[in-house]
Amino acid sequence: MPLAASTPRLRRLHPWPIRIMHWINAAVMLIMITSGWGIYDDDVIIRGLHFSQTFRLGDWAAPSLLWHFAGMWFLAINGAAYLTYGIVTGRLRERLLPIRPRDVLESIKDTLQFRIAHDDLTVYNAVQKILYIVVILAGISQVVTGLAIWKPVQFAGFVALLGGFQSARVIHFIGMAVIVGFLIVHVALSLLVPRTLLAMLTGGPTLAPRHPPTQAAQS
Amino acid sequence: MISPFRPARLPDSAILQDHEPLIADLRRRGVLRGTLSLGALTMLTGCDLSSPKSVQSALLSISGFNDAVQAWLFDPTKLAPTYPASMVLKPPKFNAYYDIDKVKPVEGAAWRLELAGLIANKQPWTQAMLDALPQQDMIIRHVCVEGWDYIGQWSGATLRSFLEHVGADLRAKYVVFKTADDYPSSIDMATALHPQTLLATKYAGETLADPFGFPLRLRMATKLGYKNPKWITAIEVTNTYTPGFWEKAGFGWFAGI
Numbered sequence: 001m002p003l004a005a006s007t008p009r010l011r012r013l014h015p016w017p018i019r020i021m022h023w024i025n026a027a028v029m030l031i032m033i034t035s036g037w038g039i040y041d042d043d044v045i046i047r048g049l050h051f052s053q054t055f056r057l058g059d060w061a062a063p064s065l066l067w068h069f070a071g072m073w074f075l076a077i078n079g080a081a082y083l084t085y086g087i088v089t090g091r092l093r094e095r096l097l098p099i100r101p102r103d104v105l106e107s108i109k110d111t112l113q114f115r116i117a118h119d120d121l122t123v124y125n126a127v128q129k130i131l132y133i134v135v136i137l138a139g140i141s142q143v144v145t146g147l148a149i150w151k152p153v154q155f156a157g158f159v160a161l162l163g164g165f166q167s168a169r170v171i172h173f174i175g176m177a178v179i180v181g182f183l184i185v186h187v188a189l190s191l192l193v194p195r196t197l198l199a200m201l202t203g204g205p206t207l208a209p210r211h212p213p214t215q216a217a218q219s
Numbered sequence: 220m221i222s223p224f225r226p227a228r229l230p231d232s233a234i235l236q237d238h239e240p241l242i243a244d245l246r247r248r249g250v251l252r253g254t255l256s257l258g259a260l261t262m263l264t265g266c267d268l269s270s271p272k273s274v275q276s277a278l279l280s281i282s283g284f285n286d287a288v289q290a291w292l293f294d295p296t297k298l299a300p301t302y303p304a305s306m307v308l309k310p311p312k313f314n315a316y317y318d319i320d321k322v323k324p325v326e327g328a329a330w331r332l333e334l335a336g337l338i339a340n341k342q343p344w345t346q347a348m349l350d351a352l353p354q355q356d357m358i359i360r361h362v363c364v365e366g367w368d369y370i371g372q373w374s375g376a377t378l379r380s381f382l383e384h385v386g387a388d389l390r391a392k393y394v395v396f397k398t399a400d401d402y403p404s405s406i407d408m409a410t411a412l413h414p415q416t417l418l419a420t421k422y423a424g425e426t427l428a429d430p431f432g433f434p435l436r437l438r439m440a441t442k443l444g445y446k447n448p449k450w451i452t453a454i455e456v457t458n459t460y461t462p463g464f465w466e467k468a469g470f471g472w473f474a475g476i
Contacts, residue, residue: 042365043363043366061365061470063278063469065469065471066278066279069281069282070281070282150476151292151475152360152362153299153440153441153475153476154293154476156299160300165360165368169366
């Protein structure tokens, strides 16, 4: 693109650090979820709920634990890098805020009427914003509750705050369920609107400069 | 004195050679199974995960790193929470690598605790000698690697007081246990010296019942359940790492909580 060559600092929807961190996170999340299912199965939280061996990472608990305790480092470090990057560059605020109640109702209505064309990839609707915030919080919660389950004596005060060891386990399980729920919607929508998937691979459309003099035209 | 940790007669190495084709075949099957389960991952990460052996060794080296991190996180002065007597589960939960009906009771009168390694006085111990040590009592949470837990009340001498009594080298790295049910285990010295690490002889005020490790078992408030061997027959203080029963199967060694 000649335009790209002439512009020294072109802003893309998904700059390369975001793309790298996104795909690392995608792989690590799958490792954590599937190895977590392997660990879960030895002492189920919901009676009768088992995860098929097909979807478990690891033949039995020991390899599943090895995967989980290896993946945790990548999840935590990559997640911390993502949050730091998002906060320092202002990306998180720019993409995910503000969320107005009116917009929420509007986008729920649109979604129910299957108006999910997603014409402009660079603007998230209110429901999208909420979903992304929820999954980011769930990710943080998984790291923190995971730490509590891993070290219930060293972090005994924190475990008590969560309501005890078994409560921490249940919260960790719920966090997984939230992330899996998000994943299903997220992957389904990205396949329905493949341009979004492509954007996360190539960077997507270029954006206007971050701080334009007038930020009016947003209706 | 011959250490109880080293067999008097080593197995004939010809046995291994005889079974080499069989072992190789088992490994091949493992490779096949591993390749199948890792196939999806390979597509995602673009890494070469086709060799499960390298994946396995990478996972194990991270596990070794995690052991070091856990040793660093372990605070030797931090006490695990304790609970009221009303919360004690009676009897405790049975857990072993076999079912409760397979437990082989140990005869108390004939039982001796052998000592080995970096210990000044290696005279074997009897039940009466253990009972003569200052007794401690603790009501702590047992956390299993599987996820379940219960509150238990354990009494006995602290491992620290025992090690001091027999003149063990407290600067050594490991304390290793041998048991009547062939369940070797080893722990770090820092945890061995923790005030909530007991050589337990009683549960809920009563002499340990057979399924729970009579006459002697280890009970640590700061490690997962599988690190607590029952029916202990020998203790060695050493600088040489020896993996325990579950560690050989792939569980982490430090297993601190």
